[in-house]
Amino acid sequence: MTSLSLFFVTLTVTLITVAADTSYFNKESHRPVAVFTDSWAVEVHGGIEAANEIAERHGFTNMGRVGAFANIYHFKMSSNFENVKSGTELKYRTTALKSEIKVGYVQQQSLHEWEKKYFQPTSQTDPLWGRQWTVNNTGQTREPNLYLDLNAEPAWIQGYTGNGILVGVVDDGVQHTHNDLRNNYVSTYSYDFNDNDRNPSPVGTDSHGTACAGEIVMRRDNNVCGVGVAYDASMAGLRLLGRRTTDSTDASALSYSRNNIDIYSNSWGPPDTSVLVDGPKYLASLCHSDCARTKGCAAAGPQYCDACRSTLLRNATSLECIQPSECRSPNEIASGYCYLPSESSGWKVIGNSFLLFILIIVAFNM
Structure with missing residues (x-):
């Protein structure tokens, strides 16, 4: 492979924290009990x-x-x-x-248990293109973010549609038979780390991973749902969430098929208690640095798109994205979010300009 274009995609519609099972938390310190x-x-x-x-x-x-x-x-x-x-x-x-x-x-x-991170609107939304203001903002949002979106269409016109890129969606499973996902799904590099089989289908009402996969690879112009920001990319489902997990299981998911997967999408993380500052454990953290080191070139390693936590400061006028403990490697892209009355998602990561991590297109030779 002489030329490879990477789509580093932070999920287009992210992230409000859902309540986690706190049965293994100390009620006084609000810290997890091992x-x-x-x-x-x-x-x-x-x-x-x-x-x-x-x-x-x-x-x-x-x-x-x-x-x-x-x-x-x-x-x-x-x-x-x-x-x-x-x-x-x-x-x-x-x-x-x-x-x-x-x-x-x-x-x-x-x-330990990871929380899923996602955007949860206050009202039911139509999943079709006309409602995807994050990608196609024709005036759905109000000032000061009127018409502000990912500016993805100019990138698509230049040919940056995710073609040739394999994204591993590490989450609670992917409904890979869905009409808008099945053509992009690659079963060879998919796995269920809960049931230890090769079918990463979600269980019960779990739908977070399917939504995240759709935001990335939904097919274009097929009269189904909406359009993914990298609609020509391939997608592997890696089912990790849904039950408590261990560091070794996390590491297995985050390094699975690492010679084939270009980007690992991780829209989840530790519970946001405003007291606990947590992140990946030892082995999971090693995945980010070891993948680059063993390939001999930092740029050649797979990339990790991780959700960072956002905490609403009391009496504050905006949400500030805390620098995540997960973001320790040049192979990581951290995404934050704000959900404001104007229905906009604001993004702020320390040391990086506004929108930098929304959509980054990098071409390099290997």
Whole structure:
């Protein structure tokens, strides 16, 4: 591949926080209470055989590598050892693993929950093109944002429609049989990390991932719904949300098919409590930097489009987007939002100009 045009797309209609299950939060401190599992993430040098030997010696079963990491393995406690369903931390087992010469990083996995981030209008909206003011603003919004939109059509005219780009939508599933999505869907690079199968279809009323996928790749001129901002791009569904997850599972989703997926769309994050400042855990954070480093060139790694939190300051006249703890790598694009009475989405990320992350088109040679 000699030339590759990347569409870095922050979702066109984002993001109001939904309420999360707070049953694992301390009611006084409003901070999460760790619920530990029977799984460990263990860095082992020496290959799969060394990992298997160490796992067996300490009463674990090596379940295989975590995501795309070469030396990090998923160790699961064997059935004849302690029952950890109570959610307790077994520090002595972690210490024993760390005593091995070939072992580096060790972490007993604990459960955490991510919130979906999305825009929730106050009234029912028509999904057709005429109502997509974020892409086609013909006067739907009021001053001071009258006619303000993504200015996407001039980019489309120049040929930047997402063609040749594969976007991985990491979310609560994608309704990939939908008439406006099925032609762009790529099953080969899709996966369900909840049920461990290759069908990332959502369950029950989950619809967030389908909406996000539509905002990116809805087909143009097919008389169905609206138009995606990168309507010629391909899309892979990576179902992660929907239940509590662990750091190793997050990392597996964020590094899945990383040699094929160009952009990972992550419109979710930690609960916004205005007290808790949280972000991706150790392994998930490694995905952003490790993907670039192992490819040998920072520009060649996949890109991550992450939603940052917005907090309404008391007595403030506007929403300020907090610099997200998720945004630690040049391979990350953080998107923020404001929902104001004028029905506009304002965007503000520290160190970047207005609208910079709305639509960035970059061409580079590999």
